[in-house]
Amino acid sequence: MKNAICEQLGIEYPIFAFTHCRDVVVEVSKAGGLGMLGAVGFTVEQLIEELNWIDEHIGDKPYGVDIVIPQKYEGMGEMDAGKLLEQLESMIPAEHRVFAEKLLSDHGVPGIEDDGTIEGGLAGWTEATARPLLEASLGRPNMRMIANALGTPPVDIIEEIHASGRLVGALCGKVKQALAHKKAGVDIIIAQGYEGGGHTGEVGSIVLWPQIIEAVAPTPVLAAGGIGNGKQMAAAMAMGAAGVWTGSLWLAVEEAAAEPAQKESYFTATSEDTVRSRSYTGKPCRMLRNEWTQAWEAEGNPKPLGMPLQGMVTFDAIKRTHRYAGVGETQQVAFNPIGQVVGQIDRVQSCREVMRGLLTEYVEAIDRLNASLPDV
Ligand SMILES: Cc1cc2nc3c(=O)[nH]c(=O)nc-3n(C[C@H](O)[C@H](O)[C@H](O)COP(=O)(O)O)c2cc1C
Known part of the structure; x- marks a missing residue:
């Protein structure tokens, strides 16, 4: 072109x-x-x-x-990632971590050992x-x-x-x-x-x-x-x-690394099945609606924190729900970000075919x- x-x-x-x-x-x-x-x-x-x-x-x-x-903000330039992590961790209420863990265990999502990925969930x-x-x-x-x-x-x-x-x-x-x-x-x-x-x-x-x-x-x-x-x-x-x-x-x-159960949840979803939710990253993010997204909105439950704090609460949940996508009721709480075009995606194709x-x-x-x- x-x-x-x-x-x-x-x-x-x-x-x-x-x-x-x-x-x-x-x-x-x-x-x-x-x-x-x-x-x-x-x-x-x-x-x-x-x-x-x-x-x-x-x-x-x-x-x-x-x-x-x-954009930089006051003091950020000089602060190393370790100090920043410590400061941010002190801002996370314990009830958020407990609530996230309970959602995962109630749906049978297995835990994982620390696998040396991003420390404390403080992504980039x-x-x-x-x-x-x-x-x-x-x-x-x-x-x-x-x-x-x-x-x-x-x-x-x-x-x-x-x-x-x-x-x-x-x-x-x-x-x-x-x-x-x-x-x-x-x-x-x-x-x-x-x-x-x-x-x-x-x-x-x-x-x-x-x-x-x-x-x-x-x-x-x-x-x-x-x-x-x-x-x-x-x-x-x-x-x-x-x-x-x-x-x-x-x-x-075909070339995407996701587990088959995660891909399957995309094939069965319609365009009405996504929601903009702050429940995983702290900012409105479009993903498949499920019990996780609904639980963080329900009255009486903890409300999502801002970014990056909510992401630090949920980093473990993202890894666990992706790795164990097909185990128990994982899809009910999984992080499945995708747009409304999900309703048009109904089969595995190669990148070349797409x-x-x-x-x-x-x-x-x-x-x-x-x-x-x-x-x-
Ligand atoms: C799973 C997923 C993760 C995404 N993560 C990022 C990201 O880290 N950085 C970014 O610039 N955009 C991210 N996006 C947005 C995409 O770059 C892109 O703008 C968006 O998917 C376009 O809309 P579509 O999903 O309808 O194609 C993400 C989108 C999806 C579906």
């Missing part, structure tokens, strides 16, 4: 795939899109291992890394934990883009990424945020609508995308939230999007529109 973004990144199609699985990153990039590895849940050692594997398997194709680079949501992830990613020749999940990245970090010759993308769900991204020097703005999986805002994609595209022009905008097939991609491109940024589509592919489907349907949609025009 002829597109400035494709040329800048050296990709064939402006299809971006957010994923936590290295195999998906490699397969999407090999199929002509851009695999974006979500790094927030990795320790720096784990991320280095994943990136080494990607570098060994991706050939000459480009890829990107998605991290969370928060903070400056102290995100910076090493960024440093592990820069300097790899095929790593061409860093995306920031929540908020505008600090200007000095944008400059550092630019100085290394990479592009910076940032997600947003409001025009105001998009304008702040542009002002800070973000190269590619990712406009994610309400229906998207993961952390998401309140404005639906079909209303959000054209507003952001117009507000930040000529900065390129990727349309995110609700892209599940090539017809939806055509709609986004028709509105002026420079490409599409997808997440849900890759959760149940890419081919997107492109074929995209071309068909354009042909249909062209055929509807009068002959001139």
Whole structure:
């Protein structure tokens, strides 16, 4: 496809795939899109291992890394991750941990030994934990883009990424945020609508995308939230999007590492079965509705804490419900973030098949529109 973004990144199609699985990153990039590895849940050692594997398997194709680079706040720059963890842990009421544990044990979710993953559940949501992830990613020749999940990245970090010759993308769900991204020097703005999986805002994609595209022009905008097939991609491109940024589509592919029971819960869900819930991360995040999401809303129960505290309470639950997805009633309390396009996902496909489907349907949609025009 002829597109400035494709040329800048050296990709064939402006299809971006957010994923936590290295195999998906490699397969999407090999199929002509851009695999974006979500790094927030990795320790720096784990991320280095994943990136080494990607570098060994991706050939000459480009890829990107998605991290969370928060704006700095008072004192944060100087505080190391250990001290920060101690301070944050003291802010978590004991009843939250007890409540989370009871939900898991009531549903027969087995426990796991400490497996050396992120200490205390303080994922890369903070400056102290995100910076090493960024440093592990820069300097790899095929790593061409860093995306920031929540908020505008600090200007000095944008400059550092630019100085290394990479592009910076940032997600947003409001025009105001998009304008702040542009002002800070973000190269590619990712406009994610309400229906998207993961952390998401309140404005639906079909209303959000054209507003952001117009507000930040000529900065390129990727349309995110609700892209599940090539017809939806055509709609986004028709509105002026420079490409599409997808997440849900890759959760149940052949190459995704999830347990079969987790993938199955996606195949059986309809678009009405998701909810924006603060119960896992502390910020509104779209996921499958289940007894866990309902319990944290019910009267008399503890209410979700803010980010990153709620994530520290639930980090163990995320690992346990993913590892033991098929055990007992785990799916009733599992963390299954996914967007409303879940209703369109009904079988295992390979990344290549998903890419081919997107492109074929995209071309068909354009042909249909062209055929509807009068002959001139
Ligand atoms: C399981 C899951 C986890 C996600 N985690 C992140 C994340 O860590 N960083 C980020 O920028 N976006 C994250 N997102 C959002 C995606 O990047 C993407 O914007 C979103 O999935 C697009 O909407 P869609 O799900 O309808 O395709 C996540 C999405 C899902 C489904």
